[in-house]
Every structure is written in structure tokens, then in C-alpha cells.
Amino acid sequence: MPDDSAARIAAELRxxxxxxxxxxxxxxxxxxxxxxxxxxxxxxxxxxxLTTEGLVEARPGVGTFVRAVRTPRPPDYGWQTAALRSPRxxxxxxxxxxxxxxxxxxxxxxxxxxxxLLPERLLRAALGRAAxxxxxxxxxxxxxxxxxxxxxxxxxxxxxxVGVAPPTAGDVVVLxxxxxxxSSLFRALVGAGRPVLMESPTYxxxxxxxxxxxxxxxxxxxxxAGPAPEExxxxxxxxxxxxxxxxxxxxxxxxxxxxATTRAGVLDxxxxxxxxLIEDDWAHDFAIDADAAPLAAHDDAGHVVYVRSLTxxxxxxxxxxxxxxxxxxxxxxxxxxxxxxxxxxxxxxxxALDVVTQPGxxxxxxxxxxxLRARRDLLVAGLREHVAGAHLEHVPAGGLNLWLRLPDAVDxxxxxxxxxxxxxxxxxxxxxxxxxxxxxYVRLNFSGPEPGAFPEAARRMGAxxxxx
Amino acid sequence: MPDDSAARIAAELRxxxxxxxxxxxxxxxxxxxxxxxxxxxxxxxxxxxLTTEGLVEARPGVGTFVRAVRTPRPPDYGWQTAALRSPRxxxxxxxxxxxxxxxxxxxxxxxxxxxxLLPERLLRAALGRAAxxxxxxxxxxxxxxxxxxxxxxxxxxxxxxVGVAPPTAGDVVVLxxxxxxxSSLFRALVGAGRPVLMESPTYxxxxxxxxxxxxxxxxxxxxxAGPAPEExxxxxxxxxxxxxxxxxxxxxxxxxxxxATTRAGVLDxxxxxxxxLIEDDWAHDFAIDADAAPLAAHDDAGHVVYVRSLTxxxxxxxxxxxxxxxxxxxxxxxxxxxxxxxxxxxxxxxxALDVVTQPGxxxxxxxxxxxLRARRDLLVAGLREHVAGAHLEHVPAGGLNLWLRLPDAVDxxxxxxxxxxxxxxxxxxxxxxxxxxxxxYVRLNFSGPEPGAFPEAARRMGAxxxxx
Numbered sequence: 023m024p025d026d027s028a029a030r031i032a033a034e035l036r037x038x039x040x041x042x043x044x045x046x047x048x049x050x051x052x053x054x055x056x057x058x059x060x061x062x063x064x065x066x067x068x069x070x071x072l073t074t075e076g077l078v079e080a081r082p083g084v085g086t087f088v089r090a091v092r093t094p095r096p097p098d099y100g101w102q103t104a105a106l107r108s109p110r111x112x113x114x115x116x117x118x119x120x121x122x123x124x125x126x127x128x129x130x131x132x133x134x135x136x137x138x139l140l141p142e143r144l145l146r147a148a149l150g151r152a153a154x155x156x157x158x159x160x161x162x163x164x165x166x167x168x169x170x171x172x173x174x175x176x177x178x179x180x181x182x183x184v185g186v187a188p189p190t191a192g193d194v195v196v197l198x199x200x201x202x203x204x205s206s207l208f209r210a211l212v213g214a215g216r217p218v219l220m221e222s223p224t225y226x227x228x229x230x231x232x233x234x235x236x237x238x239x240x241x242x243x244x245x246x247a248g249p250a251p252e253e254x255x256x257x258x259x260x261x262x263x264x265x266x267x268x269x270x271x272x273x274x275x276x277x278x279x280x281x282a283t284t285r286a287g288v289l290d291x292x293x294x295x296x297x298x299l300i301e302d303d304w305a306h307d308f309a310i311d312a313d314a315a316p317l318a319a320h321d322d323a324g325h326v327v328y329v330r331s332l333t334x335x336x337x338x339x340x341x342x343x344x345x346x347x348x349x350x351x352x353x354x355x356x357x358x359x360x361x362x363x364x365x366x367x368x369x370x371x372x373x374a375l376d377v378v379t380q381p382g383x384x385x386x387x388x389x390x391x392x393x394l395r396a397r398r399d400l401l402v403a404g405l406r407e408h409v410a411g412a413h414l415e416h417v418p419a420g421g422l423n424l425w426l427r428l429p430d431a432v433d434x435x436x437x438x439x440x441x442x443x444x445x446x447x448x449x450x451x452x453x454x455x456x457x458x459x460x461x462x463y464v465r466l467n468f469s470g471p472e473p474g475a476f477p478e479a480a481r482r483m484g485a486x487x488x489x490x
Numbered sequence: 491m492p493d494d495s496a497a498r499i500a501a502e503l504r505x506x507x508x509x510x511x512x513x514x515x516x517x518x519x520x521x522x523x524x525x526x527x528x529x530x531x532x533x534x535x536x537x538x539x540l541t542t543e544g545l546v547e548a549r550p551g552v553g554t555f556v557r558a559v560r561t562p563r564p565p566d567y568g569w570q571t572a573a574l575r576s577p578r579x580x581x582x583x584x585x586x587x588x589x590x591x592x593x594x595x596x597x598x599x600x601x602x603x604x605x606x607l608l609p610e611r612l613l614r615a616a617l618g619r620a621a622x623x624x625x626x627x628x629x630x631x632x633x634x635x636x637x638x639x640x641x642x643x644x645x646x647x648x649x650x651x652v653g654v655a656p657p658t659a660g661d662v663v664v665l666x667x668x669x670x671x672x673s674s675l676f677r678a679l680v681g682a683g684r685p686v687l688m689e690s691p692t693y694x695x696x697x698x699x700x701x702x703x704x705x706x707x708x709x710x711x712x713x714x715a716g717p718a719p720e721e722x723x724x725x726x727x728x729x730x731x732x733x734x735x736x737x738x739x740x741x742x743x744x745x746x747x748x749x750a751t752t753r754a755g756v757l758d759x760x761x762x763x764x765x766x767l768i769e770d771d772w773a774h775d776f777a778i779d780a781d782a783a784p785l786a787a788h789d790d791a792g793h794v795v796y797v798r799s800l801t802x803x804x805x806x807x808x809x810x811x812x813x814x815x816x817x818x819x820x821x822x823x824x825x826x827x828x829x830x831x832x833x834x835x836x837x838x839x840x841x842a843l844d845v846v847t848q849p850g851x852x853x854x855x856x857x858x859x860x861x862l863r864a865r866r867d868l869l870v871a872g873l874r875e876h877v878a879g880a881h882l883e884h885v886p887a888g889g890l891n892l893w894l895r896l897p898d899a900v901d902x903x904x905x906x907x908x909x910x911x912x913x914x915x916x917x918x919x920x921x922x923x924x925x926x927x928x929x930x931y932v933r934l935n936f937s938g939p940e941p942g943a944f945p946e947a948a949r950r951m952g953a954x955x956x957x958x
Contacts, residue, residue, distance in 0.1 A: 097655065097790065097791065097792070097816065097817070098791070099791070099792045099816060099817025099818060099819075101764040101791075101792075102792055102817045102818050102819050103818070104732075104764055105679075105732040105733075105764050105765060105766060105819075106679065106732075106818060106819060106822055107681065107684075107732075109678075109681065109822065110681045110682055110683075113825040113826065113828070113829050115825065115828070116632055116828040116832065120629075120632065120832060120833075122631070134629055137627050137628070140627055142626075142627055145626060145627065146621055146622060146626060149617070149620070149621030149626055149837070150618060150621045150622075152617070152621075153614055153617030153618045153620075153621055154614060154618075157807055158610075158613060158614060158617055158805060158807050159605050159608055159610055159613065159805050159806070159807060160605070160806060160807065161588075161602055161806035161807070162806075162807075163590070164584055164588065187565065198666055198809075198831065199831055199832070201829075201830065201831050201832050202670070202830055202831045205829065205830055209702070210577075211573075211574065213575065213577065213578045214578055214682060214704065215578075216575075227832070230828070230829045231829055233829065234677070234826065234829035234830065236682065264572075264573040264574075264575075265573075296569040296572055296573050297573060298573060322565065323565065323566070323567070323569070324565070324567045324569075324570055337626060337627050338627070338628060338629035338630075338836075339625055339626050339627060339628065339629075339630075339835050339836050339837035340835065340837070341666075341831075341834075341835050348565065348567060349565070349567025349570045350567060350570050350571070350574060351567075351570050351573075351574060354574055354577065357581040357583065358581065358702065360581070360583070360584040360698070361581050361669075361673065361698045361699055361701065361702035362669065362670055362673055362702065362830075363666065363667055363669050363670045363809075364584065364588060364667070364669050364695070365588075366809075367807050367808065367809050367835070367838060368806075368807050369617070369807040369808070369838075370835060370837075370838070
């Protein structure tokens, strides 16, 4: 049958073409007719098949040619293996808390508050004003806009007791977010190869920044009232460390709020060791049952280096933070910032300043507080009802998170994965420990979208736990 | 006279109080009356004088006491000296090119183009739109907005010849400005303690970023047509370096544009050594007589890691840049970025993308070109007329700067200072050399404010040079 002939001729030509060099001319149709004893139509049909398959190409009036078969070769970057060498520092992948949530999932894993908790109206107006003003087309000074530096200083000065010299705008360096600030602080105040103490658990971004800076993290146990000053004393003495990174107020992930005794004790220890306390006051604007009271307000001798961010409370699109530091430390930090980013977008700085100096900002913070409380309490109630096997060590007086301890026998990875399969995203506690975790913990953010789904999330977590 | 008595008593008490311990009680009024043989009114007057002077204080019903004299003691941050230790890396102060110009000075020292060269109308509209959209209240993905990554890839793809696989959005990482990108590239691709080659002279920000990353800079001589490939070959072989940072197109500070031979030669050498070429295409949008043609467009094997910034061409307030890298190198860079800043403000990304995808953007670039040409030519003419003793090695085909060599006998510091005293700010050439400068150079930015003052600036520079 003619169809069979065409297929047979095509198969033979396919074999031949597969070994021929690209660009080789096929025998003419006439020659193929002769060689195969087939009709011209059959030969044409065989050639059309090969053309469709991309093996040959007809150049009208010239002939038919074997095509260069361009199978998409996977690119070979093998040479980079040697060029990149083994990294000096193995940086972990970013925390799972920054990945986007799949459609329909209840997201308790994220680190950022939901849009409904942002001062959206103030923010849009401020951005609009900034877009129309000079800051949209000019470069900001290296240390930041003087007015914004003044605001950060004034915020801390307002908490400063009589007898302590309050900070001034000259002590402030504006940062493009606190993450890059932490990198600078660890490089500037600690330095590669040297130790820095950190609470355990602590903010994952701090351990990541420390790893990048090549500094060695030494964990210090910390509980709901903060670390024991004598533990800190011992660790400073043992390691020779001159810096302690900590979150005295509504710490991530635990929500811990240091007691007055701990605060005074830590400040004494830090002074006695001639060391820095790097105070990360990230949750300053997320107070619920207690006001944020920066430890830095009690120090005018340059021991406390204070970091405050507006990213989470103003908008994740307005990455503005600041460090307040006194003495040569500030100059060392400023130098590092100069090498890191030269300056921070003045547009974002102006917009942030605009938001926080509006009368509406105080009203907004007053409005956020009961919302955070209601969200926190709703999630706590859900956990107590449905996840009774787990232990909530502490109901935080501020911040955005609950820190839930699962029964020791639970396989954390399996629990987190099964929760995700059940449509609930939770934060894997291991990410907040600088070393081995003290137990199987999950971090639950109560500031995410859809608080109405918290009871259902708790119910599903309970079901997963029961099956684990 | 009673007045004299009061003054005499006050003077005596002042002497006495100056040696008494703070808190010492003064003799009673009655005792003073007795001792000085004065009236009670006179004694009271003397005491009021001392009170007003802040030397004593009356505690009603108790007595009058010597006050603790609170002379404002300068704060003592001496303890920080030991805590900060000697820095691992001595970072220089930021370049003088980033400092603001004094009122009335002709500013040829800066690194940024004047406002009139920015797409101000497009920019303000874009920022306004961004302020009203979702990007104002949401967090951007770690690698950047997909659409912006696509735009950066497409720009490079448009220059990619047939036969080379063009880059895709997946190869792009958006950066908060190229300075922090360079820090990441040196950390990720080179690593502390290892060598990186750089042209000499080169961009000061690159040597600063390298110092911060702790990498060792090895200079390679470069001229108006770029470095000699055989020099590069020798330096790579000698040092074992696996990375070369360079600006093939309108290099800062010289304006050099690599010849086709240099481009092909450098790419061959880099390939032969299994090394990276970090191509900084900072002046892509500042072409004058020749178009910018990225070298990266000729590589699909991951050798060229390409950096492009929009900070100078869109707005210094919109700090958005990108790196295009293929293979494991990109993953290594992305990890470093994650530790450095987590993500870049989506608002700035969206605004930048909005600007560069408007039809007006191409019109703007077409409009900037003749302006840059006129400015460059005006300054060149001024220098040729008034600063004949200096040597302009090369009239650049793009970029923002002239690179002027002064006679070897000139003391550069004195020249720069005297120019400043004469109201002309110029860039100190030493800042662009990774090692000892090859001669006394100044960098003159022709994109700053008031091009009309260029002839006058040249005249004053000529006068200073003649007096040097």
C-alpha cells in the first residue's frame, strides 16, 4: 500500500538523516523515486513527514537538507562549581515565613501583619505627597533625612528618664529596613570570626545576618521574662564577646517581655563587661497589654545600640528603619552603611516620616491595639479548645506571634507538612533557634489575613496533632 | 554702702562654696549677719545672688546648701575603644563625590545627573500610580517583581545575537541599588580573603564594596579601549582569581568604551580561566556617540554576571537595580540578598517598571542624549581653552564624566582645595584608584546643575592650575 511505502521510505530517510551532518543535501526526489521504486507522490509524502518532524528542510528550487537538530541542550554551568568554591559561609535559604501562601490556605506562618492593620489611608496620602515633592528626584544624605532622624531620636527621648541624656538626631542612622541594619551592626560592632551572644530562640533574620557577617553566634537561654543576667554574665566572660543581640520587648518568636529586674540586671552586666547590647525593638508599635519601653532609654553611655523599624507598622513597601548609637560605634556603623548602600531612598524616608507625624498615626496605633488583642485571644482560645495536647508557654503582651510547644514525641517536620496539607501554614520553630531547638515548637502569627478562620485553623491543627 | 556689702559677702561666699563639697550647708542667715556685721536684708541679697548663679540652693525650712555644679561633662565613650577592637577592614569614608555642594559653588564633583536630566513627569506619574496600587501595602518577592525581572531580562535579550540563548526573568535578581548589589556579588562570587581583579582606575563604590566584603582587590591597568586581554590573562593566572569586575561601557571615571577586540579577547580569557566577568553597565542609559552594547549579551554560559541600575537614569530616590546571572552563581547571589535585605520595596520596583515601560521613556532617552553631548562638549571646550596645561586623555562617547590629567608636578590635594576655595568642586582622582594613583587626575561630572557655568568653572580651574 502506498501509505506503507511512504512510511518505509520515511523511516529509512530518518535513519540516514540521523547520522548525516546538518546541512547535508538529501538525494533528489527523482533519485529517491528511482532508488525506492516508489511513486513521486509517495516520496513527497515521506519527505513531508520528515519536514513536519523538523528533521529536514526544503529550500525551494535548491533541494532538501538535513536540519541542524536543535535539541534544547541543558546549559552547562559546571565550570562555576570550581569558580564559586565552597562558600565561606553556608547561608540557609530564607525563612519559610517569607514565602507566599497558596490560594485558600490559612496563613499563620508569615512574619508580616495583614493589610487591614496598616495605616493605609495615611500611607497613600503620604506617598502621594512624597511623589509630588522634591524627595522624588533628589538624593538623601548618607545618614538619612535630618527630620526623620530627629523623629527617631525624639521617640526614644520621650521614654528617657530624668538624669539620662536623651539621644539626638546626630545619634541616628536611617536604614533601608532592619535586616540590612543587622548585617551592618554585626560587621561593624562584632566583626568576622568573633562571637556575638543571642537569646535562644531569637529572630531568624538576626542569625542569618550574623552568618552573612561571618560572626559566631553564641546562644543564651531566654524565657518569657528574658534571659537570666547571671547566665549572660557567664557567657560574656567565657566567650570574650562584646555584644549581645536581644529583643527585650515582645521578642520574636516568643513574645517575651523582659521584667524590670532582667532589664536592670542585663544593663548592669553589659556595662560591667564593657559590651554592647543590640536592642531590636521591632514590635514597638505592636503593644497590646503593656507599652513598649525601650531599654536604650536608660543608657547614655553608648552601651545600648537601638534598632527600630517602621517596615511592619507603616508598610512592607516602605522599608525604613533606624539605628540609634552613640560614640565611635555610630561612626563605625555609618561607614559600613556607606559601603552597603550609600543612602536610603529619600522618597520612602519622607513618606514614613509623613505617616508617623500625622495626628492619625496615634489614632491608628490606638485602633490596632484592640484588634491585635482580639486576634491574639481568638487564636489562644482556639488552641486551648482544639490543640489541648500542645503547651502555650505564655500569652504575649505584645507582638504578632504565639509560640506553641508541641508534645516532645511529635515529629515537627511531619506536623508542619500535614498542617500544610490540611490548609494551615505554621512557622517551623527550628528556624528561630540559633542551635539545636529546645523542643518541637511552632510559631503562629495572629496578625495575618482572615482572623475569622483562626478557630478552624486551630481545629485542623488539633486533628493533625491527634493523628501525629 | 549696702550694695557693696552684699557684693562683698557674695564674693566671699562664692569662694567658700567653690571649695565646699556639694550638699554642704551654708552658715545660717543669722550667723552670716553676725560674722559680716551686715543687715539681714544684705545677707539675703548676697544669698539670692548666689542662688541665681546656681551655686547654692535654698531648701525652705532647712537651710541653704552648696549645689552639685553640673557642668555638662562631655560623654565618655572610651570603653567602646576596647569593645570595637581594631576593625577587620578599614573602610574609607564615602567618596567626596556624594557630599552636598556649598551654596553657590559650581559642582563638577558629584556622581549623579542633575534633575533636568531625569524623566520627572513620567516619574511623578508612576509614583502616584504606585502609591494608589497594591504594591504600596504588600511585600515584594525575594527576587523582585516578576514583571520587572522580565523587563531587565528583555533589555539584555534585545542585544543578544542569534545563536546565544537570551536571559529570562528567572535569571534576574532585583537589587535595592547597585551598591548593595556589588557587596553581595563580591561576598557571593569571591568571598573574604580571596582576590578579585578590577580595572584601574575604577568605580570607587566597587573598591569600597570589595573592602567591606573582605575581598582582596588586584588592579589591572585599563585605558580608553579597555584592559589588554593578555594583561588580564596574566593577572588571572598569577592570582588564581576567578572574578574580574569591569565597566566595558562608558566606565566611571574615564568614560572608556572597550573596543570590539578587547571585548572578544576579555570574554575568551575569562572563559579560558573558568572565571566570572562582573559587568557593571551603570551608564547604559547615558550613551552619547555610541550605543551601549552589553558584553553579557554574548555569553550564555554564565561567565558574565551583569549589573544594571536605574538609580541614576530614573531617579536617585528610586533605588532599583538588577543583576542577571545564570547557573548556581545566581542562587548564591540570591541567598546573600536574602540575608542582606530579604526583598526590595515593591513600590519602588513598580514605579521604576512603570517609568521604563512608558513610550515616553524612549523619548526621554532620545532627549537626554543631545543634552549630554552639549554639556560634555561645553566642558571639553572650556578645559581646552582655559586649562591647557592639563591633558584630557579621551573624550568619552557616553557616561557622565571627564577624566582630566593634571601636570605631574601638581599637588592634587592643593589643586582640589584651591578649586573649592575658588567655588569649583572637582572629584579627587585618587578615589578611583584601587592602589596608588597613576598620576594627578580629577574627575569632572558634566551632568550636574548649571552647565552654563562650565566655561567659568574651566576658567577658574585654569587660574588655580597656573598658580599651583
